[in-house]
Amino acid sequence: MQSICLGRQPILDRNHNLVAFELLFRQEEAEETAHVTNDLSASANVIVNAYGKFGIYNVLGHQRGFINADPDLILSDIISLLPSKHIVLEVKEPASITLEFLQRCKELKQKGYQFALDNIVAINSQVELLLPLVSVVKIDVLALTRTQLTQLVNQLNHWPVLLLALKVENQEQEAHCRQLGFQMFQGYYFAKPEVMSVKRADPGKIPLLKLLALVMQNNEQDSDIDEIEKEFKHQPGLSYNLLRMVNSGSDGLPLKINSIKQAVQLMGRKQLQKWIQLLLYTSNQSADSLSDEITQTAVTRGKLMELIAKAERPHDKNHHERAYMVGILSLLDQLLGIEMRQIVNKLGISDDMNQALLSRHGRLGQALKLIEAKEKGETELIHSLLSELDFLSLNELSDIESQVSGWSERTPSTMN
Structure with missing residues (x-):
């Protein structure tokens, strides 16, 4: 890389x-x-x-x-x-x-x-x-x-x-x-x-162009912001850079950011447009297969975390968004080649997200640990974690995985 x-x-x-x-x-x-x-x-x-x-x-x-x-x-x-x-x-x-x-x-x-x-x-x-x-x-x-x-x-x-x-x-x-x-x-x-x-983790020009087109629309409605957020959710490295930019504009005190949508709103559409244009100007189109694989896994984790959070708290949208962010941030240490503690220290994310990413503690941490156990095929740990979470059965987890599989197949490649 x-x-x-x-x-x-x-x-x-x-x-x-x-x-x-x-x-x-x-x-x-x-x-x-x-x-x-x-x-x-x-x-x-x-x-x-x-x-x-x-x-x-x-x-x-x-x-x-x-x-x-x-x-x-x-x-x-x-x-x-x-x-x-x-x-x-x-x-x-x-x-x-x-x-x-x-x-x-x-x-x-x-x-x-x-x-x-x-x-x-x-x-x-x-x-x-x-x-x-x-x-x-x-x-x-x-x-x-x-x-x-x-x-x-x-x-x-x-x-x-x-x-x-x-x-x-x-x-x-x-x-x-x-x-x-x-x-x-x-x-x-x-x-x-x-x-x-x-380590380089360039987002590539095609996703940036799609984002720029969305941001340049004059529609200020929530549905439009949701579309912008959706594009960011397919780009873990870009989401990380967004959070860094938002905190760079603060007075040095990390902001408590709970969602990509919140970061987009804090930055503002006009500033976001300028930033994406600047990224387009400097973006390196080359990417290696390892970055592709890590990025795709992180995006999949984000969606799995979101659906597990919805199963736990169906009406708590804030919880769903924090869960998604934990998923897509969980592999940034590998993607960027720096320690996870350095990442979370600078992002200003909420305490439960910090615990999940650094030590796999808390409800978000347990869900992330469950996803990692599924990736490795650790059957005993999977059953143990499902028992601790107490709101999800193995069959329900399999259904969630099927949904995510279908979702990722409909999602265009993020590394073109």
């Missing part, structure tokens, strides 16, 4: 305290630098990976993340997916600056987004247009002589900006920058970029 990678390089203050990370596009774990041919595509991948695949608090903690933002990204709707409290948008001096670009930057600044001017080596008319918008100026100290650097700093001291020394490679450079009054530092002298990785 391929890995999803994300680079991050520490940004330090004058006391060598960590204050931020620059988030970097990486395709492989061994990469120190990336071969970027499309700035927007690289930035989109960074956003998808940081927010959806890793979880922004795993990546940044309580620090801010600097993300490269070319004019296409600034002008796109993608930016609104990013909570302003998390990120600093790094802009480079463009070949030409349009009034539309400047106006968009002003609007984003008013909404609380911060900007950094990247790789600056001199001040010209283009840079002067951007300086009123930025909070941080990143100066490429490696490209300048001591005299040139001193002159540039003296010019920038007339602006209310923080200075960040970029590409610091030795103690002598750091000492000179400190003497000139730089507030932040980044470079190989302090730390090379760290490459984080998780």
